[in-house]
Amino acid sequence: xxxxxxxxxxxxxxxxxxxxxxxxxxxxxxxxxxxxxxxxxxxxxxxxxxxxxxxxxxxxxxxxxxxxxxxxxxxxxxxxxxxxxxxxxxxxxxxxxxxxxxxxxxxxxxxxxxxxxxxxxxxxxxxxxxxxxxxxxxxxxxxxxxxxxxxxxxxxxxxxxxxxxxxxxxxxxxxxxxxxxxxxxxxxxxxxxxxxxxxxxxxxxxxxxxxxxxxxxxxxxxxxxxxxxxxxxxxxxxxxxxxxxxxxxxxxxxxxxxxxxxxxxxxxxxxxxxxxxxxxxxxxxxxxxxxxxxxxxxxxxxxxxxxxxxxxxxxxxxxxxxxxxxxxxxxxxxxxxxxxxxxxxxxxxxxxxxxxxxxxxxxxxxxxxxxxxxxxxxxxxxxxxxxxxxxxxxxxxxxxxxxxxxxxxxxxxxxxxxxxxxxxxxxxxxxxxxxxxxxxxxxxxxxxxx
Numbered sequence: 001x002x003x004x005x006x007x008x009x010x011x012x013x014x015x016x017x018x019x020x021x022x023x024x025x026x027x028x029x030x031x032x033x034x035x036x037x038x039x040x041x042x043x044x045x046x047x048x049x050x051x052x053x054x055x056x057x058x059x060x061x062x063x064x065x066x067x068x069x070x071x072x073x074x075x076x077x078x079x080x081x082x083x084x085x086x087x088x089x090x091x092x093x094x095x096x097x098x099x100x101x102x103x104x105x106x107x108x109x110x111x112x113x114x115x116x117x118x119x120x121x122x123x124x125x126x127x128x129x130x131x132x133x134x135x136x137x138x139x140x141x142x143x144x145x146x147x148x149x150x151x152x153x154x155x156x157x158x159x160x161x162x163x164x165x166x167x168x169x170x171x172x173x174x175x176x177x178x179x180x181x182x183x184x185x186x187x188x189x190x191x192x193x194x195x196x197x198x199x200x201x202x203x204x205x206x207x208x209x210x211x212x213x214x215x216x217x218x219x220x221x222x223x224x225x226x227x228x229x230x231x232x233x234x235x236x237x238x239x240x241x242x243x244x245x246x247x248x249x250x251x252x253x254x255x256x257x258x259x260x261x262x263x264x265x266x267x268x269x270x271x272x273x274x275x276x277x278x279x280x281x282x283x284x285x286x287x288x289x290x291x292x293x294x295x296x297x298x299x300x301x302x303x304x305x306x307x308x309x310x311x312x313x314x315x316x317x318x319x320x321x322x323x324x325x326x327x328x329x330x331x332x333x334x335x336x337x338x339x340x341x342x343x344x345x346x347x348x349x350x351x352x353x354x355x356x357x358x359x360x361x362x363x364x365x366x367x368x369x370x371x372x373x374x375x376x377x378x379x380x381x382x383x384x385x386x387x388x389x390x391x392x393x394x395x396x397x398x399x400x401x402x403x404x405x406x407x408x409x410x411x412x413x414x415x416x417x418x419x420x421x422x423x424x425x426x427x428x429x430x431x432x433x434x435x436x437x438x439x440x441x442x443x444x445x446x447x448x449x450x
Contacts, residue, residue, distance in 0.1 A: 304342070
């Protein structure tokens with residue numbers, strides 16, 4: 001429906017249409033009631049006029065009337081006629097038509113006389129018949145005037161009501177204007193919540209929603225700023241190392257130059273890895289705007305990620321064990337989209353490969369909860385592990401602990417888990433390394449099930 005752009009205009013339009021229909025129905029009803037009542041009053045006047053003439057004929061003044069001689073009756077506004085039962089007109093008032101008005105029987109009726117319609121009342125008295133009549137055109141004109149006055153009155157009343165509604169709506173919407181002004185002066189970084197304007201209790205749910213949205217916008221802005229800071233920090237170090245090693249290679253030769261070039265290549269690899277991690281983080285933080293991806297079995301996702309990390313595992317002669325407490329757990333659909341799940345699993349497993357000693361083992365276990373709906377993926381390595389205070393900081397962006405790595409992998413995993421309704425836990429493994437557990441409180445059905 002196309003209507004006014006403002007709330008006040010829409011409300012005025014709706015109320016105007018509603019009042020117009022209501023008052024139109026009321027006007028039609030009132031017009032009918034007034035018409036019927038006026039018609040009864042005018043008929044009573046006709047009957048009273050005729051009976052008055054009858055009473056005059058029956059009184060002593062009847063002899064003085066001399067109907068045959070005068071031929072006129074002193075009655076104004078109503079035509080009156082006295083006739084015999086044989087139809088002979090004995091007397092008539094001024095304005096009465098020349099043709100007879102009397103009805104065949106006593107009572108009310110309508111007569112067409114000389115091209116005009118008359119409302120007639122006839123009453124008999126002995127040998128005489130008295131008839132009073134009124135032109136219907138006069139009645140119709142009178143009712144038109146009544147209808148016009150009624151419509152004008154209702155129209156003016158409607159306009160006055162709409163003007164009152166316009167003023168009342170403006171007063172009622174004043175809290176919205178206050179809220180709009182508050183929002184226009186506000187910055188995204190302001191932490192103070194919006195307050196409900198005075199007199200706008202009904203706006204409390206909307207204000208709560210706005211505060212929630214502003215909090216999310218502020219958090220998103222801070223995440224973007226942190227991402228920019230991380231990007232600048234993580235790219236500055238490898239770029240400086242590359243520049244330094246290239247300068248060393250240019251100024252030296254032989255084994256020292258080869259070592260410098262090798263260090264430069266390592267810095268390039270680190271830079272590329274940093275870029276991959278940062279791009280993964282950016283994609284993860286924009287996941288809400290992506291379309292929903294079809295589900296994929298958790299076991300298939302783990303197999304894909306392990307295959308991607310196989311070259312690095314072979315280089316360090318690592319053995320990776322993948323098992324589950326229930327084979328059906330591997331066939332269950334991943335609790336999040338394949339893109340986000342692949343990022344989280346790859347970062348955890350890549351972290352385990354990086355910190356595992358040569359010839360070590362990595363354990364990957366899929367566990368189902370006691371209710372059969374919870375699901376968890378636990379990854380254990382035989383690396384140096386983390387102290388309790390280090391585990392508390394390991395999920396922060398940019399934190400490197402012992403120095404290896406990019407400081408973003410586990411932070412990305414934590415962000416993915418928060419986005420998908422899960423949680424990440426870091427514990428000491430029985431082998432002395434680190435155990436990383438990704439847990440979701442519920443999971444979809446197995447992929448491909450009906």
